[in-house]
Amino acid sequence: MAFALATSAAAAGEVQVAVAANFAAPMTRIAEDFTAATGHTVKLSAGSTGKFYSQIVSGAPFEVLLAADDETPTRLVKEGHAVASSQFTYAVGRLALWSATPGLVDNKGAVLASGKFKHLAIANPKLAPYGVAAYEALKSLGLEGAVAPKVVLGESIAQTYQFVATGNAELGFVAVSQVTVPGKPATGSWWLVPPHLYTPIRQDAVLLKAGENNPASQALLLYLKRPQVRQLIASFGYS
CATH class of the missing domain: 3.40.190.10 (Periplasmic binding protein-like II)
Incomplete structure (x- = not known):
């Protein structure tokens, strides 16, 4: 462009x-x-x-x-x-757990441990640093193994966002910048992942x-x- x-x-x-x-x-x-x-x-x-x-x-x-x-x-x-x-x-950058569905993601990210979802979108950690951060956060929470069968990988954080936006995944780890656009209200529901859970x-x-x-x-x-x-x-x- x-x-x-x-x-x-x-x-x-x-x-x-x-x-x-x-x-x-x-x-x-x-x-x-x-x-x-x-x-x-x-x-x-x-x-x-x-x-x-x-x-x-x-x-x-x-x-x-x-x-x-x-x-x-x-x-x-x-x-x-x-x-x-x-x-x-x-x-x-800062990491967020986001869903296009209002109320699905709580302010503590407890939905990850609830198992009440079929797909979790994450950027491919081999290509995208935000994917690395997402896996670090899951490991810090002790949930990496539990959610593994539900993970769908995006080639980039943009594709990961699209998976969630279109409903192909109920929730996903995205960049905070994708859900907090100045001048526009945030859509769906999201949790700001605490920064101590992943490498800056x-x-x-x-x-x-x-x-x-x-x-x-x-x-x-x-x-x-x-x-x-x-x-x-x-x-x-x-x-």
Whole structure:
């Protein structure tokens, strides 16, 4: 998706961004504001961090990665695919247990132990850091084995959300940012999973080698550090 400035700017450029699915909605808003402020256009591709890693090392022309973890950017730096000095944490994600059905999920997550559901959607932990966090939470609760027969895996946190939104799974572990959109009432029922139950989901940004000499790529990373942008990110439920 591209966001173009209404009036042309001689120095305006374009940046291709791979963004973790959980951050797609905030980044869409940020991209619009960034274009309005700088004239640079942004092409967003949303998906799982694991798949982006594979695409980047295979030569995909992404210039900036907004990952759902801090490990993938670090790995890309070590392997020579990203610029070390550019890496920073742009958000810390939070995990939620969500159902599209009002009242199904209580404020303590007790529904997980009740067994009163047929399917539990979780992002594939091999591809999505939020899936890793979900399994960590289940293990902390002593429920990993009990719910295993009911788990359905999504390729990304976006697909996991869709499983629940469409009713193909009664509940699922999603990103808080998917259920707390600024200006819109939350739907269904959800439980904010206590952060001590899983490793903090530190989401890092990094400049990829393909964007090293692109002023638009560098400008976007600087823009993400602005106080007003960090406030916007927080409004989507990130800490």
